[in-house]
Amino acid sequence: MYKVWTKAPSFDRSKAAxxxxxxxxxxxxxxxxxxxxxxxxxxxxxxxxxxIWDEENDNQPYVYLNQARDKATVDxxxxxxxxxxxxxxxxxxMEGKSHVEVANxxxxxxxxxxxxxxxxxxxxxxxxxxxxxxx
Amino acid sequence: xxVYHPSEVELTEYSAGTLPWALSIAMAAHIHFCPQCKxxxxxxxxxxxxxxxxxxxxxxxxxxxxxxxxxxxLSRIRQAGADEQVQPSDSxxxxxxxxxxxxxxxxxxxxxxxxxxxxxxxVSPSLxxxxxxAGQKDYEVSxxxxxxxxxxxxxxxxxxxxxxxxxxxxxxxxxxxxPGDYLVKNPGDCHRPTATMDRDCLCLSIVEAPVSxxxxxxxxxxxxxxxxxx
Numbered sequence: 001m002y003k004v005w006t007k008a009p010s011f012d013r014s015k016a017a018x019x020x021x022x023x024x025x026x027x028x029x030x031x032x033x034x035x036x037x038x039x040x041x042x043x044x045x046x047x048x049x050x051x052i053w054d055e056e057n058d059n060q061p062y063v064y065l066n067q068a069r070d071k072a073t074v075d076x077x078x079x080x081x082x083x084x085x086x087x088x089x090x091x092x093x094m095e096g097k098s099h100v101e102v103a104n105x106x107x108x109x110x111x112x113x114x115x116x117x118x119x120x121x122x123x124x125x126x127x128x129x130x131x132x133x134x135x
Numbered sequence: 136x137x138v139y140h141p142s143e144v145e146l147t148e149y150s151a152g153t154l155p156w157a158l159s160i161a162m163a164a165h166i167h168f169c170p171q172c173k174x175x176x177x178x179x180x181x182x183x184x185x186x187x188x189x190x191x192x193x194x195x196x197x198x199x200x201x202x203x204x205x206x207x208x209l210s211r212i213r214q215a216g217a218d219e220q221v222q223p224s225d226s227x228x229x230x231x232x233x234x235x236x237x238x239x240x241x242x243x244x245x246x247x248x249x250x251x252x253x254x255x256x257x258v259s260p261s262l263x264x265x266x267x268x269a270g271q272k273d274y275e276v277s278x279x280x281x282x283x284x285x286x287x288x289x290x291x292x293x294x295x296x297x298x299x300x301x302x303x304x305x306x307x308x309x310x311x312x313x314p315g316d317y318l319v320k321n322p323g324d325c326h327r328p329t330a331t332m333d334r335d336c337l338c339l340s341i342v343e344a345p346v347s348x349x350x351x352x353x354x355x356x357x358x359x360x361x362x363x364x365x
Binding site for chain 1: 142143144146147148149150151152153154155156159160162163167175177178179180181182183184185186187188189240241242245246269270
């Protein structure tokens with residue numbers, strides 16, 4: 001929460017919902033925390049999560065066109081997602097696992113976990129950007 | 136505009152922060168050039184936020200907050216306010232007026248440092264490579280520069296390779312790749328990249344294992360190829 005406070009001046013409500021913004025700060029802090037505590041070379045460059053997950057430095061209007069998400073939409077989507085799809089997504093987001101680790105834990109083929117994630121994410125996309133064409 | 140994109144699984148892991156560090160750098164490079172995938176990641180971040188919001192501490196006993204958490208945080212904020220100083224915003228060298236490097240994503244610029252100090256090594260007459268130190272031990276991260284019109288020897292892959300075009304373009308049997316294009320190659324994927332005639336092609340390459348040259352040349356060279364994750 002300290003990081004959220006120090007970064008508060010950079011928050012732009014037109015770009016993202018506050019919860020999403022806080023999520024990205026918390027995620028970056030977790031990544032840096034894990035990396036700091038893991039083994040690493042002494043002579044590594046000082047690359048931090050914020051350099052890679054560079055949310056602030058983006059001013060392409062397209063990106064934020066639909067950015068202020070209706071929280072309820074994602075909430076409702078999560079409620080309607082088949083349990084096996086939301087389970088995979090929860091494990092990735094909340095338990096910090098890769099899809100390979102999720103497959104191992106659930107004793108499922110890799111392809112099954114991949115397709116559950118893909119289906120869940122596609123649904124999210126179709127809900128949030130219904131009118132959009134190709135990507 | 137990029138034509139070749141990462142998969143939903145890779146985008147999800149990137150948004151969740153579980154994609155390996157080196158591959159996250161490749162993803163950052165792609166997103167720098169691709170507003171659609173940037174938008175996808177923003178959607179996924181909203182999903183992450185919602186999941187974070189919905190998880191109560193009782194679901195996960197290890198995430199219980201200490202009773203003095205709020206007071207500690209508040210005192211830290213007060214302390215920071217007391218000795219607030221304007222810090223230099225970034226240490227990335229920006230004085231070099233090299234247009235190719237100026238347009239690169241932040242993370243890549245940072246691990247390159249001063250582009251003039253990159254140590255390019257000779258790989259073949261058309262290919263130079265500069266290894267980068269990304270702060271991890273699983274993948275070799277490097278810049279590849281293919282001379283305009285030049286070809287790289289045909290090769291297979293002994294492990295995962297992710298390539299992101301940063302400047303210029305190259306083609307192989309499967310297509311033409313422009314800045315931002317994100318290519319994933321696995322063992323069994325053979326190709327012979329050739330840069331287009333108009334300019335040198337600069338790519339970011341993340342490899343898990345050395346490539347494997349095909350043909351007679353490979354028989355001699357392959358045993359000596361190794362990677363240097365950093």
